[in-house]
Amino acid sequence: MPAPIYLDHAATTPVRPQVLEAMLPFFGPRFGNPSSTHRWGREARTALDAARERVAKCLGANADEVCFTSGGTEGDNLAILGGWRVLKAKGRTAIVTSPIEHKAVLGSVHQASIEGAKERLLSVDETGTVSMQSANEHVRDDTAICSVMWVNNEIGTIQPIDELASLAKSRGAIFHTDAVQAFGKVEVDARNTPFDFLAISGHKIGAPKGIGAMYIRRGTPLEPLFFGGTQDRGRRPGTENVAYAVALATAAELTLAEHAGESARLSALRNRLEAAILAKLPDAVIHGRGAKRAPHVLSISVPGTDSESMLMALDLQGIACSGGSACQSGSVGASHVLLALGLRADVASAAVRMSLGSLTTDACIDRVAEVFPALALKARGLASVS
Amino acid sequence: MSGGVDSSVAAAMLVRDGYDVVGATMKLHSDGADVPDKPCCSLDSVNDARRIAERIGIPHYVLNLEKSFARDVLDDFVAEYARGRTPIPCVRCNTFTKFHDLMRKADAIDAQFVATGHYARVVNGELHRGTDDAKDQTYFLWGIERAAIARMLLPVGEMTKPETRALARELGLNLVAEKPESQEICFVPDGNYARILEEHLGADAPSLSPGPIVLGDGTVVGEHAGFARYTIGQRRGVPGGYSEPMFVIAIRAEDRAVVIGPREELLGRGVVARGVNWLVDPAPVVGDRVGVRVRHRAPIVPAEIVRIEGDEIELALDESVRAIAPGQSIVLYDGARVLGGGFIEAARAARAMLPILAAS
Numbered sequence: 090m091p092a093p094i095y096l097d098h099a100a101t102t103p104v105r106p107q108v109l110e111a112m113l114p115f116f117g118p119r120f121g122n123p124s125s126t127h128r129w130g131r132e133a134r135t136a137l138d139a140a141r142e143r144v145a146k147c148l149g150a151n152a153d154e155v156c157f158t159s160g161g162t163e164g165d166n167l168a169i170l171g172g173w174r175v176l177k178a179k180g181r182t183a184i185v186t187s188p189i190e191h192k193a194v195l196g197s198v199h200q201a202s203i204e205g206a207k208e209r210l211l212s213v214d215e216t217g218t219v220s221m222q223s224a225n226e227h228v229r230d231d232t233a234i235c236s237v238m239w240v241n242n243e244i245g246t247i248q249p250i251d252e253l254a255s256l257a258k259s260r261g262a263i264f265h266t267d268a269v270q271a272f273g274k275v276e277v278d279a280r281n282t283p284f285d286f287l288a289i290s291g292h293k294i295g296a297p298k299g300i301g302a303m304y305i306r307r308g309t310p311l312e313p314l315f316f317g318g319t320q321d322r323g324r325r326p327g328t329e330n331v332a333y334a335v336a337l338a339t340a341a342e343l344t345l346a347e348h349a350g351e352s353a354r355l356s357a358l359r360n361r362l363e364a365a366i367l368a369k370l371p372d373a374v375i376h377g378r379g380a381k382r383a384p385h386v387l388s389i390s391v392p393g394t395d396s397e398s399m400l401m402a403l404d405l406q407g408i409a410c411s412g413g414s415a416c417q418s419g420s421v422g423a424s425h426v427l428l429a430l431g432l433r434a435d436v437a438s439a440a441v442r443m444s445l446g447s448l449t450t451d452a453c454i455d456r457v458a459e460v461f462p463a464l465a466l467k468a469r470g471l472a473s474v475s
Numbered sequence: 476m477s478g479g480v481d482s483s484v485a486a487a488m489l490v491r492d493g494y495d496v497v498g499a500t501m502k503l504h505s506d507g508a509d510v511p512d513k514p515c516c517s518l519d520s521v522n523d524a525r526r527i528a529e530r531i532g533i534p535h536y537v538l539n540l541e542k543s544f545a546r547d548v549l550d551d552f553v554a555e556y557a558r559g560r561t562p563i564p565c566v567r568c569n570t571f572t573k574f575h576d577l578m579r580k581a582d583a584i585d586a587q588f589v590a591t592g593h594y595a596r597v598v599n600g601e602l603h604r605g606t607d608d609a610k611d612q613t614y615f616l617w618g619i620e621r622a623a624i625a626r627m628l629l630p631v632g633e634m635t636k637p638e639t640r641a642l643a644r645e646l647g648l649n650l651v652a653e654k655p656e657s658q659e660i661c662f663v664p665d666g667n668y669a670r671i672l673e674e675h676l677g678a679d680a681p682s683l684s685p686g687p688i689v690l691g692d693g694t695v696v697g698e699h700a701g702f703a704r705y706t707i708g709q710r711r712g713v714p715g716g717y718s719e720p721m722f723v724i725a726i727r728a729e730d731r732a733v734v735i736g737p738r739e740e741l742l743g744r745g746v747v748a749r750g751v752n753w754l755v756d757p758a759p760v761v762g763d764r765v766g767v768r769v770r771h772r773a774p775i776v777p778a779e780i781v782r783i784e785g786d787e788i789e790l791a792l793d794e795s796v797r798a799i800a801p802g803q804s805i806v807l808y809d810g811a812r813v814l815g816g817g818f819i820e821a822a823r824a825a826r827a828m829l830p831i832l833a834a835s
Contacts, residue, residue: 398583401536405497405584471582 093407094453098293098446099242099270099386100411104336105295105447111339112297115332123329124320133331140331143338144302147345148287149278151307156324157334160301161269162193164288167303167314167325168265169197169236172286173206175310176233176263183207185227185235185262187219187248188429194236194267195425211237216380217246217430224256232262239271239287243426243442244377245386247275254283263309269293269301273344274352274383285309289341291333295447296340300333355445356384358454362443363387365458370465374436376427385446390432390439393469399441402464408457410443476500476528476535478520480651481592481631483527484639487646488630489590490531497586498528498535501577503544503568504662526650540576547571549662553675556668556703557682559728560802563615563771564660566818570618570752578623590628594636595813597627602754602813607635614771617806617816618752669704686731688714691724691740699733702726708741708798722798742795743769745823748805751786753815759807766808767792769799769819775808788817791826 115136121129123137138152145152158164173184184198188210202208212223219237228235235257239250250266257264265286268277272289279287286309291300305311305324317326366373366389376388391399396412403410412424423437430437443457476482476498489496500521521537528535548567555562573591581589594605594612602624605611631639636656643652659666672683683701690696697714699705705712709723713735722741725734746769759765761783766775767790776796782789790805799822806816 397536397539398580401497401538401580402584404534404536468583471579 090407091456093409094456095448096408096410096443096445096453096457098448099442099444101292101298102295102446103448104292104297105340105343107343108296108336108339112332112336115335119331121331123331124318137329137331137334140334140338144334144341147338147341148289148302148304149280150304153322154279154305154307156303156305156321157329157337158288158301158303158325159299160292161191161267161288161290163314164286164290164301164303165191165193165236165265165267166197166200167311168286168288169194169234170201171311171314171324172263172265172309173201173233174204174312177205181231181233181262183209183229183232185209185211185224185232185257187211187213187237189213189217189219189241189243189246189426190236190238191242191267191269194238198236206233207231213429214380215431217241217244217377217426218380219248219253221249221252221256224253228257228260228262230260232257232260234263234265236265236267238267238269239277240268240274240383240386241377241426242270243386243424243440244388244430245270245382245384245444246377247271247381247383250284251282254285258283258285270383270386272341273348274385279304279306286311291337291340294340294344296336297333300330300337302337351447352384355449358449358451359384359387359445362454362458363389365454366462369462373465374432376430376432376440386442386444388427388440388442390427390436390441391465391469392436392439394439394465395468396438396440398468399439399464402468403441403461406460406464408460410441412440412442476524477592478523478527478651479592479657480643480648480654481594481639483524483592483648483651484643484646485590485592485628485630486527486533487531487648488642489628490533491646494588494590494628496531496533496590497584498524498533499577499580500524500535500537501544501572502537502539502541503572504541504549523650527648530648530650531646538577538580540572543576544568544572549671549675553672555802556672557676557680557728558802559682559702559726561706561800562802563804564662565615566618566804566816569616570620574619574623574627578626581626588626588628589623590630592631593629594632595629596632596811597624597629598811600625602627603632603811604808604813605629605632607638610636613808613813614768614804614806617754617804617813618750619754621752621754621756624754669701672703681731682728684731686733688733688735691734691736696735702728702731702733705733707800738797741797743797743799743822743824744792744795744826745781745790746792746796746799746805746819747787747789747821747823748817749787749820751783751788751815751817755809755812755814759809759814765790765814766810768806768808769796770803773797780807786817787820789823 121133123134141155142152145155184206186198209227212220237248237253240247254264263285266284268287269290273294285306287304289302292298313324315326320326374390423434427437525535548564552562552564594610596603604613640652682703685698687695688697688699705723707723713721719737721735724736724740761780763780767778768775777793778790781791801819803819804816807814
């Protein structure tokens with residue numbers, strides 16, 4: 090079999106060699122606890138503070154606005170539950186979000202609704218973009234938090250975060266954005282976009298799984314999820330993972346340094362793949378087509394196929410893709426994101442997401458452009474006879 | 476690959492024998508997910524199957540067949556109990572899910588065979604009982620399409636269960652080698668099937684509501700809490716105080732009655748079944764002598780086919796058989812060969828005769 094092809098960078102990415110190298114000393118000689126007052130502690134604390142500053146710089150933030158987390162899910166939970174629990178005491182009990190959010194957001198909002206939050210979902214058009222008109226109606230003076238993702242993880246659509254954040258601010262609500270798929274793909278800068286909270290994840294950009302960061306704009310109220318020590322200003326008690334914080338800082342810097350070139354490269358590859366597939370399968374549905382899309386995601390449904398069989402057949406050919414998002418693959422049918430776009434269930438449950446990244450080469454795209462349509466045509470042939 | 480020892484060993488044997496093997500675990504049902512955006516399902520058994528697949532070096536996929544399983548197996552299971560019958564979901568799962576839906580998934584990846592951990596054998600293109608009589612699972616396989624047999628691989632069918640476990644250890648499958656056997660229906664892991672019925676029918680459904688316990692002559696001797704909680708042959712929950720032990724001998728959905736009687740009233744000398752499916756060609760005919768099994772693990776008794784009309788069959792049994800329950804299956808054998816089977820419609824107390832003998 091030819092070399093396997095990894096087309097699932099939106100699920101996770103390999104740790105960059107420079108990142109691995111940067112964090113290794115903190116598993117060895119520089120093992121100290123950053124809260125200790127002795128030399129080991131000071132050394133670790135210095136590295137942690139430097140990492141925080143470096144991440145802050147990558148986000149256009151001040152160092153005190155950056156809180157390290159275990160990843161995107163924790164950031165979303167902390168933002169939504171931590172913000173809502175403070176504001177509900179002031180009479181703001183509603184949470185506004187979109188139906189195409191990651192489950193980390195939807196799950197947090199669901200938890201808040203169990204605790205008494207009013208949940209309101211924004212409308213999304215058929216290309217997968219949140220409607221500003223709907224936001225204008227739903228974000229009101231009872232709204233504690235409005236949370237909309239920056240780049241959708243399943244179809245790659247870019248949401249109007251600038252407008253949404255400004256709107257939420259004008260209504261006195263906190264604005265949170267899940268930027269897990271956005272960081273490194275679109276410009277994320279706290280000086281230019283008025284978001285209050287923002288969550289990023291390390292393993293999507295070449296850091297290990299288990300580290301992320303949350304941006305907390307100065308003055309934004311937030312209650313912690315954990316209790317204990319005073320680490321991270323009490324916002325996130327628990328001994329900090331210094332090695333991973335260093336890893337995240339290094340990965341974030343490397344990601345931004347290559348942003349322009351890599352975006353152009355991936356977008357050209359993605360467009361080429363999309364065109365090649367459409368040439369052979371003119372009725373294939375490209376999700377998010379016509380909307381602003383991040384360069385690395387291609388989500389496609391070939392009518393008459395199902396994603397489960399396609400993913401299995403692709404994997405057996407050495408091509409790794411996913412269905413909706415990673416944790417749905419293999420166990421669930423149509424994704425909530427695609428259904429929210431108004432797609433028929435059979436089209437939604439045929440979706441295959443290919444996400445490009447550092448491992449994607451011209452040769453990968455050539456091979457997928459050949460194999461994918463062939464498998465889809467075969468699957469469609471089988472479906473019509475059974 | 477269920478994550479159990481049989482299918483794990485089956486997969487490992489095929490890898491050892493040089494087949495190009497792809498592991499699959501069917502996800503057939505999920506328990507209580509009341510969150511609208513329900514979290515990923517990660518059953519321990521799926522994880523075990525995946526670990527075994529990694530260990531023996533084959534790819535592994537989880538196939539979501541929940542929708543069709545609910546339609547073809549679960550709904551029928553519930554409907555049968557509601558009608559006062561005792562369903563056997565494993566038969567329909569093999570018929571509709573494993574050897575139909577899963578075959579289509581096999582087609583999708585050009586897999587020639589579907590292999591399972593069933594204790595049964597394919598011999599000369601026909602289905603045979605497994606070598607281990609105590610483990611034989613052909614009772615659950617009679618409903619599959621005959622054409623499917625040519626595509627079945629049943630590697631553990633030649634072994635006894637202890638041999639399978641020994642081979643599991645030999646092949647390094649320690650994760651599953653000593654796994655206890657599950658005797659329960661897969662979607663009723665705690666054996667409390669009434670809970671499933673309550674979920675689907677509502678706790679106040681007729682089949683789950685009180686009704687009379689009666690004797691064969693109609694005398695009411697007590698009250699039960701829902702006839703769907705009873706099975707023919709059951710002794711638990713039956714009033715005592717009689718000179719001999721009493722058993723459930725019939726369930727009548729129309730007046731919600733559970734009929735009880737002594738052991739001899741539980742015995743049948745004939746059985747009528749519907750939905751007959753033949754796994755051999757030519758199919759048996761009236762007058763043929765066969766072996767018949769009316770319940771999983773019940774002894775196979777000699778019998779004669781006395782009537783075949785459309786998909787209905789009637790058999791006269793050479794000896795009395797206990798607790799012939801509508802909804803269960805009959806399976807017909809010629810020695811180890813599986814001829815076919817059907818769903819039990821009724822038991823006959825007396826032995827029927829061939830029409831020609833009855834007329835004379």
